[in-house]
Amino acid sequence: MAIPNLVNDKKHLGMFSLIWLDQNANLDELISKIKKNFKIQRKLEESFSVNGYSLHNQSRTRLSIPFLFSQIFIDSLLKLKSNENDQNNLIRYLQHEYQNNPNELNNIQQFKENYLSNKVLWWYKRKDFFFSSTLNAVLKTENLSMMFLFRSFLFDIQEQLRKYPSKQRLKVYRSQIMSIGDDYHYINNAIDYLLINSFLSTTTSYSTACSLFDQLNIDSQSTKVIFEINADPNVVTSKPFGDISELSNHSEILFMPGSIFRVDKCVHELSEPNIIQMTLCNENDLNLNEQIGNDMANPRLIGKILSKMGKNDLAEKYFQRLIEQLSSNDPLLADLYEDLSQVLSQTGDDQMSKKWHEKSIVFNQQYQLMRKPIG
Structure with a gap:
């Protein structure tokens, strides 16, 4: 195992010295402790990606574009x-x-x-x-x-x-090292709801969550945080959470990407960790259907949002995939052909744009003939 250069790495100096000063440790034990502590450090510094929404800065029915897009995109992928x-x-x-x-x-x-x-x-x-x-x-x-x-x-x-759903309401915990100036301040002062873009691993044991902090020195720009989450399986509509403890060395509850949490309270402790209390929500709590309207169930929505974001290559790929999955007489094809035409026009591929536009016209004509009563 290659031991990293810790002399100039202030973040790890305290951790390394704890091990080095153990005079009774033999070489195997020393290497084992180094590996274990680096794994803990990496685990705690694994940030989960979030999009936040504040009731104070926006109308309840006008969610932020990143927040809304993350939710729709994950739903559409699934x-x-x-x-x-x-x-x-x-x-x-x-x-x-x-x-x-x-x-x-x-x-x-x-x-x-x-x-x-x-x-x-x-x-x-x-x-x-x-x-x-x-x-x-x-x-x-x-x-x-x-x-x-x-x-x-x-x-x-x-x-x-x-x-493997939970049968009852749970209180679970997630330990995290966060930067004081950015991440923690952002959640503590500016956010009412969090949408987690990645999988969120938690434990039902507060002591287990805290134990990850025990032998680590945190620099002055960071703080120890425990996310305390109340989760009721009865509120879950599309993003499940489940007990995967059988596959772990401790009690572990795993939440799907796209899970939304309401930030209830931030508890500041003189002796860390600070605690951020949250509650699992469902889409109805934020009126997502009202925000998007009838388009929520429209499979074209994600492609149109991608195009508006300037991600035309992904929009093209998405529309192409939808076309492949539909039957040859599905009325949605006409709209998808036109969507592709518009995307390709934005990329400057006028020839292919014209081709898909003409295909949309022909399909509409043929579809109308098929629907025309005989006699």
């Missing part, structure tokens, strides 16, 4: 059918990304050969494995192209969490 080609493209991408890492290449090959949808949580929780870290990195950075490729696995996890 409804969009996947195919074997997507999974093959994902495997090829991962093989390229990890081409210099023989261990991960072997893991990817195992994943390719042995993956089963009903075992997705086992793969997700597998230690020192690419799957969960890569998936959450894609979700946190909102890498939309990669989210398309991962969507079948998102769907599989959602279905497995539905099979």
